[in-house]
Amino acid sequence: MNHPKVAVKLLDPRLGDSLPLPTYATEGSAGMDLRALLDEALVIQPGETHLVRTGLAIHLADPGLAGVILPRSGLGHKHGIILGNTVGLIDSDYQGELMISVWNRSQKPFTMEPGERLAQYVVVPVVQVQLEVVTDFAASERGAGGFGSSGRH
Ligand SMILES: O=c1ccn([C@H]2C[C@H](O)[C@@H](COP(=O)(O)OP(=O)(O)OP(=O)(O)O)O2)c(=O)[nH]1
Numbered sequence: 001m002n003h004p005k006v007a008v009k010l011l012d013p014r015l016g017d018s019l020p021l022p023t024y025a026t027e028g029s030a031g032m033d034l035r036a037l038l039d040e041a042l043v044i045q046p047g048e049t050h051l052v053r054t055g056l057a058i059h060l061a062d063p064g065l066a067g068v069i070l071p072r073s074g075l076g077h078k079h080g081i082i083l084g085n086t087v088g089l090i091d092s093d094y095q096g097e098l099m100i101s102v103w104n105r106s107q108k109p110f111t112m113e114p115g116e117r118l119a120q121y122v123v124v125p126v127v128q129v130q131l132e133v134v135t136d137f138a139a140s141e142r143g144a145g146g147f148g149s150s151g152r153h
């Protein structure tokens with residue numbers, strides 16, 4: 001494995017002990033699953049949102065990278081457990097604890113167990129740009145068409 005190294009702080013003694021550190025489940029996995037750092041099971045009522053700790057602080061440091069927190073497809077599709085912010089975007093200079101906003105968008109209470117894998121963390125490349133004010137763009141095929149301008153089928 002020759003992946004770039006990224007600094008992680010373990011903010012709770014359970015990390016790396018009863019709570020495994022995030023890893024790529026397979027060689028081709030895009031994300032690492034994040035686990036809920038909870039003292040006891042958490043019941044999330046329909047429509048409720050909870051901020052759940054991970055016990056991890058990851059400092060990417062490189063402005064050419066960002067972290068993205070995404071839902072897990074099984075939890076989202078089968079149980080309606082997705083993210084209160086839809087997607088979490090983690091800045092490369094963020095050094096605080098990774099927090100997960102967990103939203104139960106279903107009609108049923110959901111019980112989250114300590115250590116449960118509740119979301120996934122993906123590192124993506126980022127390009128920072130400089131905005132340059134102009135009055136006209138070079139013409140493009142699309143122009144200003146959007147929001148279904150090309151039809152449905
Ligand atoms: O799901 C998330 C989303 C964000 N963050 C942390 C890392 C991120 O770098 C920071 C700020 O996130 P964002 O810019 O999306 O939130 P904001 O509401 O704009 O806060 P801020 O004013 O601190 O930028 O919060 C998380 O831990 N989990």
Ligand SMILES: [Mg+2]
Pocket residue numbers: none
């Ligand atoms: Mg912000």
